[in-house]
Amino acid sequence: MRLTLRETLLAFRRAPLLSALSVMTIAFSLFSLGLFVLVAVNIRDALQQVEERVEIRAYVADGTPVEALAAALGDIGSFPEVARADGISQEEALERARAELGEFRDVFDAAFLPASIEVRLKPGFRDPETVGAVAARIRTYPFVDDVRFGEEWVRKLYNIRNLATAAGIILGVAFAAVAIIIIGATIRMAVLARGREISIMRLVGATDGFIRRPFLLEGLAKGVLGGILALALTYFAHSLISRTLVATRFFDERIILAGVAFGALIGLLGSAVSVGRHLRRV
């Protein structure tokens, strides 16, 4: 184990430029992936907050009998998607409007504001399709004048999130492919540079696995290093955005670990492919 470690360090010292290049490409691969994942994660957060507020508001025609309203509330409350349904009277609506609008509170008169049914959905039923479906069902009550929900921009946020995820994956994979190729080239150079040493190792009875190990470890180390570098870059970008544009949340440990592990995988894969191919030639 100590020997393998020593060999790995030696590899970095032998080809510092190429080693740095491989680490950088892995870092950029993960950085571009990281940026888009960051966007996706934050949009998801925003969506969650929006979703929690997503409510369907059904405006009730004036003069609707209280019994009919109560029956409808019971009905809607028992929909499988619905968490709760509350009736808001004209007076309550006025109360709220005043609280929210502060200095204009005197402008309002109870008569301006219709009574309404406020519907909150259960988690997991807050995507645009379900919201639309429930809204349509509520619309069928004859005394319901109008149904509103944040249809347009819920849908937009969803689309942005999907786009960000897709872009991140595509760019990340592209960079990962480049990283694998560059790592492969680095390992190939390393194998050729150490051809003499490898042939002597073979001669004295070192196993293929033993000969391969330092190269694999080299790839792994570069991958982990690239992952950490990418993390630093992403964090830097994150704090820059947070300071200048909008406050954003950084990754949790799970995503951080997954990112570094992905880097390690890229490094390992690049060197494994290359070592397998070139060891037989020396």
Added chain:
Amino acid sequence: MIRFMHVSKEYARGGLALDDVSFHIAKGEFAFLTGPSGAGKSTILKLVYMEEFPTEGDVRVAGVHAGTIRRGEIAQLRRKLGVVFQDFRLLEERTAAQNIAFALEVTDAPRANIATKVSRLLTQVGLSSKANALPRELSGGEQQRVAIARALVNDPFVLIADEPTGNLDDRATRGVFQLLRDINAAGTAVLMATHNLELVRRSDYRVIEINRGQLVYDSAEAAADAAVDRSTPA
């Protein structure tokens, strides 16, 4: 220990290098492999340490057959043989002691006694004072002694030497050859390819002569034939 049975070897590019060669090297034996350049001596040695494989016939070394050995077993076989070359093949950036230790480090040798083993081997080849010298700071003869010490790390049953004195002057040649004799006297078989007929003539070891890929003379068979001739008068 080493048995060639009707071995032919044809290189993909280069034609027939060995043609129906058969011989047997016994445990603890010393045998020269002679013949003109390009005869096939190095090819025979490569077949012994299984860097090459026969096109026809079978090579058997320490119980394993060239025809059935698996890739993973070759490393195990190599640990039972020592190989030295004309060009020494030492690692330039490592000292004499490190070159010897290297062969132990890259096999599964127990770490604890590497240092003692290396110093014992250096003493055996007469280089205990040069342990920390780099190859370029050593004479050709000294470098070959380091290579021999490295070949001996795993107590091989046979030492395979491909023109070990090819790059050495007379004095160094005599020294290295004496070392090989000592190693053989201690029980290790030696199979040595050489152009140096002077060495061959001065010792009475077995001689196998190759010419154009064919075994043209084997002193062991010649002696056996002579014995047969004497015991059965015409």
